[in-house]
Amino acid sequence: MGMASPNKKKGSGSAIMAEINITPLTDIFLVLLIIFMVTSVAMVQSGANINLPEVEDTKSEPRQIVITVTPQKEIFVNNTPATLADMESILRPIIETQKDIPVVLEGDRDVLLGETVKILAVAQRAGATQIAIAASRGQ
Secondary structure (H helix, E strand, C coil): CEEECCCCCCCCCCCEEECCCCHHHHHHHHHHHHHHHHHHHHCCCCCCCCCCCEECCCCCCCCCEEEEECCCCCEEECCEEECCCCHHHHHHHHHHHCCCCEEEEEECCCCCHHHHHHHHHHHHHCCCCEEEECCEECC
16 A cells, blocks of 8 residues: 655655555464464374274273384383383373373284283283273274
């Protein structure tokens, strides 16, 4: 939008003062920010990329404590890398604050049963009373 300078007289070839209206630009940035925030929440996944075993039917459980095991035997507790030795010390304070909190095991379909049993035993020693195994619904 152009405006005449207050010092110049009308019709005397006055200089045009250019103003940039940043309101539409701000609106666009806010809309993009909201879209980014909504899509980033939908894209959150566990600390490792795993292939869950498939089952015919499964029910959804609240996932407040998630133990993820990769085929390379890497262990993540709520997206934080952990070892089998220090997993009990990580789980115990979380479980003590909420006694009936379910512990969900997300294990890749290639993880051996022996590793799974060891992890579940550590979760039970830490005080977990509810344990669930994550699976994906079969096609």
